[in-house]
Amino acid sequence: MDSLQEATTTDETLDPPDWTEVGALSHRVLDDAIVYLKDVRERPVWREMPAEVRSFFSAPLPRSPAPVAEVYDDVARNVMPYPMGNVHPRFWAWYMGASNFTGALGDFLAAVQGSNLGGGNHAAGLMDSQVVNWMKEMVGFPATAGGTLVSGGSMANIIGLTVARNVKAGVDVRERGVGAMPKPLRYYASDQVHSCHRKAMEALGLGNRALRRIPADAGLRIDIAALKAAIAEDRDAGFKPACVIGTAGTVNTGAVDDLQTLATIAAEEDLWFHVDGCIGALIAIAPESRSLVAGIEQADSIALDPHKWLHAPFEAGCALVRDASQHRNTFAVTPEYLESTPRGLASGAWLHDYGLQTSRGFRALKIWMALKEHGVEKFGRLIDQNIAQARYLTRLIEAEPAFELMAPTTINIVSFRSRLAGASEERLKAFNTEIMLRLQEEGIAALSDTTVHGRHCLRVAITNHRTRRDDLDLLVGEMLRLGREIAAVATSL
Numbered sequence: 001m002d003s004l005q006e007a008t009t010t011d012e013t014l015d016p017p018d019w020t021e022v023g024a025l026s027h028r029v030l031d032d033a034i035v036y037l038k039d040v041r042e043r044p045v046w047r048e049m050p051a052e053v054r055s056f057f058s059a060p061l062p063r064s065p066a067p068v069a070e071v072y073d074d075v076a077r078n079v080m081p082y083p084m085g086n087v088h089p090r091f092w093a094w095y096m097g098a099s100n101f102t103g104a105l106g107d108f109l110a111a112v113q114g115s116n117l118g119g120g121n122h123a124a125g126l127m128d129s130q131v132v133n134w135m136k137e138m139v140g141f142p143a144t145a146g147g148t149l150v151s152g153g154s155m156a157n158i159i160g161l162t163v164a165r166n167v168k169a170g171v172d173v174r175e176r177g178v179g180a181m182p183k184p185l186r187y188y189a190s191d192q193v194h195s196c197h198r199k200a201m202e203a204l205g206l207g208n209r210a211l212r213r214i215p216a217d218a219g220l221r222i223d224i225a226a227l228k229a230a231i232a233e234d235r236d237a238g239f240k241p242a243c244v245i246g247t248a249g250t251v252n253t254g255a256v257d258d259l260q261t262l263a264t265i266a267a268e269e270d271l272w273f274h275v276d277g278c279i280g281a282l283i284a285i286a287p288e289s290r291s292l293v294a295g296i297e298q299a300d301s302i303a304l305d306p307h308k309w310l311h312a313p314f315e316a317g318c319a320l321v322r323d324a325s326q327h328r329n330t331f332a333v334t335p336e337y338l339e340s341t342p343r344g345l346a347s348g349a350w351l352h353d354y355g356l357q358t359s360r361g362f363r364a365l366k367i368w369m370a371l372k373e374h375g376v377e378k379f380g381r382l383i384d385q386n387i388a389q390a391r392y393l394t395r396l397i398e399a400e401p402a403f404e405l406m407a408p409t410t411i412n413i414v415s416f417r418s419r420l421a422g423a424s425e426e427r428l429k430a431f432n433t434e435i436m437l438r439l440q441e442e443g444i445a446a447l448s449d450t451t452v453h454g455r456h457c458l459r460v461a462i463t464n465h466r467t468r469r470d471d472l473d474l475l476v477g478e479m480l481r482l483g484r485e486i487a488a489v490a491t492s493l
């Protein structure tokens with residue numbers, strides 16, 4: 001071996017040969033990004049991708065290099081013009097936040113620093129814990145509670161439901177598994193509960209049937225009498241009632257379960273009280289609406305979603321567990337290659353002890369920067385603003401004979417539909433679906449649909465700091481126009 005030659009060979013790296021060139025491109029990317037958001041209102045909410053854009057994504061694995069400026073041009077041409085649309089002021093589909101530029105800068109800086117939040121003694125780790133502490137404060141949890149940032153609400157709910165299972169199992173379920181439990185566990189939630197809880201029950205080995213869906217009342221909140229009856233029935237039948245899930249803001253209609261009463265029942269019946277607060281936990285910071293979620297602070301665990309009402313860029317969820325040792329005991333493992341040291345890099349907290357991931361991204365920075373910039377009070381006012389906008393839209397709908405409100409508006413979700421004289425439920429569904437699709441295809445607004453009390457309806461979920469009231473006026477006007485146009489030609493509808 002020629003050792004001299006080996007020593008003089010240049011080692012490869014991913015760093016650019018010329019940082020000045022990369023700097024120039026980066027400035028262009030940033031300028032484009034600013035224009036992109038500044039002008040978002042002028043663009044369609046959404047548009048269908050032409051065939052050449054679709055086929056762009058079938059290109060094979062690149063084997064040889066390309067200048068990064070060309071790579072960026074590909075992205076600028078094929079990706080940026082075809083977004084989901086949730087940064088647009090008239091995006092109200094499903095349920096998600098609208099992102100924010102400071103948060104985007106945070107994601108960029110997090111990637112530049114590149115830290116792994118699995119744990120360790122470094123600033124990102126301290127910031128991660130600080131953001132979790134701020135979340136506790138926002139919902140009225142004690143500073144001693146446990147918590148972790150996760151990918152989103154689904155994962156946050158899994159964290160809470162897993163701690164509940166391990167605490168209530170009656171055996172060392174981590175060691176022995178669900179098969180060794182003396183009695184099968186039962187969880188309870190309203191029939192409006194989010195679908196992620198089903199996945200959680202399946203992943204926990206408890207099975208979907210272990211989650212009893214309790215009928216919702218007329219306001220789409222969990223029926224308390226039916227809940228109590230189900231708990232008693234299960235106890236008699238040899239099950240162990242283990243956990244009640246209260247929803248603070250259902251995804252269908254925004255209904256908020258009676259959290260105070262659920263807390264009382266949980267205490268009386270020795271149940272774990274978990275709150276799915278992915279939508280509504282943060283109402284606790286909204287000065288005018290916070291009483292809606294009173295009782296949330298009594299939960300044993302809470303799932304919340306900074307990528308919804310804090311508008312953090314995806315992904316950012318948060319799980320909080322009142323008893324930090326129960327939280328840690330559910331997930332902590334210390335393999336020989338991750339032992340702590342008295343000083344140095346491995347002397348910080350092991351954040352992976354609070355969830356399922358080992359490596360974790362630096363999600364805290366984007367949340368931290370936006371909270372520092374605006375202050376929590378502004379986020380609270382923006383939540384109140386969205387709720388007031390939903391009330392405004394509700395009034396417009398009630399005043400317009402062509403529309404029908406389909407569920408009470410509690411928070412920021414409005415469920416309604418267009419009427420069609422003499423039409424069956426089936427025709428009404430086709431008619432409203434067509435209106436919804438035209439709104440999307442014409443780039444006017446993004447709505448979604450659902451079924452409430454067995455009837456199809458459209459949904460406007462305003463989790464959007466860019467929405468203004470005139471956007472809602474425009475929606476109503478455009479829906480009336482589309483309704484007339486569709487009804488005029490579509491005899492088949």
Ligand SMILES: *Cc1c(COP(=O)(O)O)cnc(C)c1O
Nearest residue numbers: 095152153154194251278279305
């Ligand atoms: C959004 C939502 C979830 C799931 O959260 P993700 O962040 O999408 O994973 C769970 N429950 C409710 C009530 C939600 O609105």
